[in-house]
Amino acid sequence: MTTSKRWIPLTFKVTLLTLLLVWTLIPIIWMVLSSFKPNSVITANTPRIFFTPTLEHYASLFSSGNSLWPYLLNSLFIAGVSTLIAVVLGCMAGFGLSRIRIRGKQHLAFWIISTRMAPIAAVIVPLYLLFRYLYLLDTHAGLIVAYLSFNLPFAIWLMTAFFDDLPPDLEEAAMIDGATKFQAFRYVVLPLMTPGLVTTAILCFIFAWNDYAFAQTFSGPSTQTIPIAAAQLLTQTGIDWGKLLAIGTIVVCPMAIAGLLVKRWLVQGLTLGAVK
Amino acid sequence: MALSTGKPSARRQGFELAMMSPALFLLALITLVPFFSIIWMSFNDVSLMGGLAFEFSGLDNWKRVFTDPDIRSSWLISLVYFLATVGLEMVIGTMMALLVYSLTRGSNIIISLLLIPMFIAPVIVGLLGRFMLDPSHGLYAWMLNETGLFDGNILGNVGSAMVAVILMDVWEWTPLVALIVLAGLTSVPEDVLEAAEMDGAKYAQKLIYIILPSISNILLVALLIRAMDAIRFFAIIFITTNGGPADSTKIIPIRLYDIAFRFFDLGYAAAVGITMLVFSIMVATAFTKLLKRQEKVS
Incomplete structure (x- = not known):
């Protein structure tokens, strides 16, 4: 040293x-x-x-009448599906956005980032109304859409930053060898993107898993997630701390471990690619 | 979207466009529809009682946004909360990063431990806050009581509740600032530091003249990231004080939530929401400007 x-x-x-x-x-x-x-x-x-x-x-x-299982399954399902959609679409769009040369690209980028930064309380109000019209309150689909409203722009933006780091020479070389654009993307670029994809997926999952405000507003008896279980126990009179702390431990530990697994790419992820 | 410009290059970029379109189409659907809805809602009296009903009310909601003393006091509380949380996070986070960076070994495990809070769901941070501060069996409440520093209900008193919710946010988000600053510290020129050391520079001098200037951009990134999240999240306060006692912690998102889902005044809530959106768009503008500046530098 x-x-x-x-x-x-x-x-x-x-x-x-x-x-x-x-x-x-x-x-x-x-x-x-x-x-x-x-x-x-x-x-x-x-x-x-x-x-x-x-x-x-x-x-x-996990045994009593009001078991945590349904909450846990709802959380896993909703966070999982919204992450999957965000990462797949975000990866595709990120590649396109990183490589394309068009006018107004900056405006497009700005629109994407501003949707990610929109305050949740402000997003909730129109979404609540729309969900009521569309019968999406208390549905898994509703919460998945709500989480996509922040995870999709996040994934697009972050994957763009990861693709920007990868010089286009590789694809170009593959294409000179006769590969189509899709083949170059699928067999040359994508395998190099594993860290980016894993980081994006883990962060999207954490954001969705940790959400409380959307779930509190849009979920009903059949779609409540774990944070709601915690909140329900907290608002009861005579708080059952033992149970609550067990829920807390269950919510926190997997996310802390997952987050630390991608520590190397965390800065890039959490600053939306602004810092490497 | 002005994507297809009709330029000859547009055709050759068909693959890129095809890759982008599903995500952009979905994003447009789930963000633009709510965006235009919230604008339309803000000019209406939206009633939820007995089925949804819209009644055009012109600028009524907007007049209220700018005259309602409750809104004004909530913005003021938000400002205090914002300055205190982001200010403390920047200072402590930078300090944390400098300390970890100066370690010759063990920095990896220490930063990992320090980072844990930011993975914790805000609702659990609030739960922890309430558990630690519980007047009858909270560890922190007990310590404050034993040392004679404070012996009331921390979350039940006007001043202490605000301090408590600020510290909970600081607890959760300081590590993020530390992580960002730590990344920036690797760009501090080592040779310049060594030269300064040879010339007998003190730590404070090195900090002010070399280290801080070379991480100023990074500090700005950290500041903007925190600024946008400070107005995005409100679950910690939601779960601990829900704006109380006596509205002393009622930051603007909590106020908005109250208006929308306790008083079901969705039109008015929409107008308040738009003022928040304006704030976040300003932050986003600053953020993208900063990114562009960085691109020019590198």
Whole structure:
């Protein structure tokens, strides 16, 4: 390591980093830990670190009359389908948009990015009305469309950025060898796009999985997603913290792991390709 | 869309156009229809009671948007919330990035741990906030109580509730700023830093004269990304205080949601929504301008 990396006095650095780590991790650790505590420990007046762990909260989530299964399946299905559509269409459009030379391309790009940035509260109002007309309230299709309203522009934009990074020389070489544009795309470009596709898919899935506002407004008894299950338990009087923390752990852990899997491409993804 | 320009090149770009059209067609359908609907709604009195009914009301909703004191106070609260969250996130996030970047080893695992909050659903962040601050058995509430710093219901008091929801947002989104800044730090010229060090420059001097100027564009990207998300999401407040106590945390999206789905005044909500859209379009404009500038530089 070069000397210039040692900018900051070591003790100061360690103290600050420890503080930041503690601030960041304590709520998460406390949630996961508490989800294994019996209720008597959770509601004790003084916090306790040592206890006999129990799986009762997880067991009650998946066994009792009001099981988490339907919520979980709704979440997986709705987030999964909206991700699939966004990534497939976004990948195609991203390639086209990256390679095409037309007038007004900037305006097109601006329109795409502005749809992604639209405030959710503002999007909800007209969508609610349209969904009512089209009988899409409390349907899986309705929520999939709602999630596509932010995941599709996101996928198009991000895939365009990934394709922009790939020099067109490769396709051109393939085409000189007699490949059609489609073959060049399918057999030369696409295999190189795996990181981009996986990153886009994981981020789209996380955005959809984590949504609360759309689900709260558009879902009904048969389409509620996991965040709704959490919200319902939270608004009850006499909150069942054990159950809630178990739900929280179930919602958080897979997404944190998935997100960290694509850490290398995360900056590019979350800045919509502005930073590499 | 002015896609087919009739230029000779348009024909040879048929494949590109064909690849783009399904996504653009779908995007147009699911964004333009709501876009024109919200504009039309804002000039109508939209009633949901006993079936949907539109009644043209001219500029009534728009007059209310600009005269309603509730709206004004919500924008003001939004402004405070926005400045506090984005400001803290930028400062702490930059600090976080500088610290991690200065590590000689272990930076990979540490940044991974620090990043976790931004993958957490806002509704769960709100849940965690309520759990940690629960007056009778929350860990943070207990710590504040034991140390004598605060002994009331944190989310139930006007000032502390605002601080709490701001800190929850800061908790979740500071890592994103850190991640972006960290990416930018790799572009800081090492040789210049070393030269400055040889000349006896202090850390603060290097920071102000070398590091910060070379990551200024990145900082702007982080700022814009946070700015657009700050007005997009509202689930944390929704689930913790829902705008209370006494409307003290009622940022504009929460107000809009109330107008639309508690008072079912959808026409008025549409007008409020459009003012929010204007804000986000301004951010998007700034963002694309910045991207273009970066392209010119590289």
